[in-house]
Amino acid sequence: MTTTPDDVRPAPRTEPLGVTVPSTVPTHWYNLAADLPEPCPPALHPGTREPLTPDDLAPLFPMALIAQEVSTERWVEIPQTVRELYALWRPSPLVRAVRLERALGTPARIYYKYEGVSPVGSHKPNTAVAQAYYNAVEGITKLTTETGAGQWGASLSMACALLGLRCEVWQVRASYDSKPYRRMQMETYGGVCHSSPSELTAAGRAILASDPETTGSLGMAISEAVEAAATDPAAHYALGSVLNHVLLHQSVIGQEALAQLDEIGEGADVVFGCAGGGSNLGGLAFPFLGRNLREGTTTRVVACEPAACPSMTQGEYRYDFGDVAGLTPLLKMHTLGKDFVPPPIHAGGLRYHGMAPMVSHAYELGLMSAIAVEQGDAFAAGIEFARAEGIIPAPESTHAVAGAIAHARAATEPETIVIGLSGNGILDLPAYHQYL
């Protein structure tokens, strides 16, 4: 394990640096809660089953994020320091996929919004830098988190490096052992990555005592990361998806896409986004839904989830825990049940038993639809996209590509399709290889 010793890591610095940020980087996050016809059901305390209070969350999150979690303000100002960080890779490109259109022989115009230009190659840093910022402002010096395949752990490690925080990540043992690149990425950023379950927490020791050979799970890793944060006054915990404040931060994706379409005089007829925990889908789609609700536009949103983990198309809409152990708050969401073990599909970022409460609520209200995509169809679409457009999409993103391609093939009239390309698949090439 390699990290930056505390004494050489600079103290957190949160003031703006005076960089000129392009006006095309959003100034505010968009909050769908302001425009929903019915409010989203609240999270409940796992013990009392009463709505959570800010005090319940204070040991884990800074007050600014807790406030965002329950905010119904439509526009939340993005701190200038965060905008300066966004400007390192934002605005992300919106590109017309002309070669794909030609290959499909479709009358539709297809655009993709590409988040793979971020330093870690996915949309995750959009919330990682915001979360690191608010924690640094409140005097926190370390963040803990869990990670599966490692995209979130790498993103948070990067954000912590940029803001002068330490970062400690519990990575599911199966991925820790089999997918070393993301761990190396965390360490290059100065993060510390542990195999989970570990001997470092009571939760980890208990799991190892009962099952020394366990390959770990996200649920176990969450327990360890939460315990590590809760027992260290200088530390907080960070989550990469599901929660409202995470989706809020990701709204830069959809806002930019709307502005980029407006600039070229295009209106989106249908938006395809991949759906795992919901942060990419929410970030991409909510600004479109908000415009539908406020201005009467009729953009359709299609959530594309893996057939192997179909929380929206097959799950129940009910209160459930976010983790296996049942330690997290209860969230009203579409869920396959906290004990559902998704098969080991390649789109690791979509292997979650539940769907973000805000996405679930919007789906339940009929504001979006959902489809389940088979893994083979997703990879076939990813390869077709790569050979037409050059970018090899992340396995997660291929689900949105597959949805869009099927739609475009069936189109008989001109229409405008937007694909959310949440990341690139450079570190997932073995999955493509296996498919080929």
Add this chain to the structure above:
Amino acid sequence: MTTTPDDVRPAPRTEPLGVTVPSTVPTHWYNLAADLPEPCPPALHPGTREPLTPDDLAPLFPMALIAQEVSTERWVEIPQTVRELYALWRPSPLVRAVRLERALGTPARIYYKYEGVSPVGSHKPNTAVAQAYYNAVEGITKLTTETGAGQWGASLSMACALLGLRCEVWQVRASYDSKPYRRMQMETYGGVCHSSPSELTAAGRAILASDPETTGSLGMAISEAVEAAATDPAAHYALGSVLNHVLLHQSVIGQEALAQLDEIGEGADVVFGCAGGGSNLGGLAFPFLGRNLREGTTTRVVACEPAACPSMTQGEYRYDFGDVAGLTPLLKMHTLGKDFVPPPIHAGGLRYHGMAPMVSHAYELGLMSAIAVEQGDAFAAGIEFARAEGIIPAPESTHAVAGAIAHARAATEPETIVIGLSGNGILDLPAYHQYL
């Protein structure tokens, strides 16, 4: 091995698609030959030692590229189809590295020009799409090439996919066996990748007969790729660096950087670029040198090469072969000798015994300087950059970062530094890991 069968790969299509290309994507390539105070010495035929004629090259290259190879025209128009392809990822960003400046405590302003946003993560596609285009226009249906670590092979495979050509790559066996990701990338694009030496060519069979256990070399792989192209009337050969036409295509890097600096009212005092075969360095630096020569600006250019393969700082300036077997034309260049075997450093893209003739000539004329960077210093600089700016630079690029950081630390007055960040290091994380 996986590829697209001939009958399903679409026929080459080279006409523009009518996409709107941003005006910030250059319309012309810049050719330093037009502004040099003395002409670059010509390439010589390996047999006669007379200057090469177009006919000598015709079996391997299309006439348009042969013409570019000897052109002294200052501005060469970029075909609209190539500009449309460039627009998939260009213009690449020029970013102010404010956090790095602060970490260094330097009065200098540091900018980096980032080529890692291309679909394969480096600058190589800038010439790959141009070469594939000109070959497709002349009716060629297949390109062959060699590759070491695989960046060039992946770039050419992508370009061939975009233009409807087949692609066959001979990859040095040591990399083929130890670095599978780039091969998987080639195959995802529909390219075919062989371990070199192979049984598929006379050259490969001869090498294997005498040394069945050889780990291969770029020189051997060149021999195989050239033979495969020369013996197939439908095929040509493509080279990823060294030649004049390759550096010409890469001039989009420096031209964009100049325009981006002009737009914010900055003038570059010093430009740092990593130097292997010379395509990244030439592409970045020549437009700056051209402006120096035409307009009297005084931008300094510093070539940053690995201390383990120091062709500019330690090599002789003389005619030498491009390959080990002595089959290529003789090129006047700074060379460590065609038999020089660079140690297995991590910056595979910089492991070449010679330097591009045009770069060598400019260096000999005193138009640029050169430094050699130790691998450890390069990785230390890469990590410092990653933790300040988020991007993990390619091992090749870290040499330029190291040069720039040392310069910036020593600066006592404000000045403007430009770093050529030729690619990202996502697939090179094991090298970082080993360093850490």
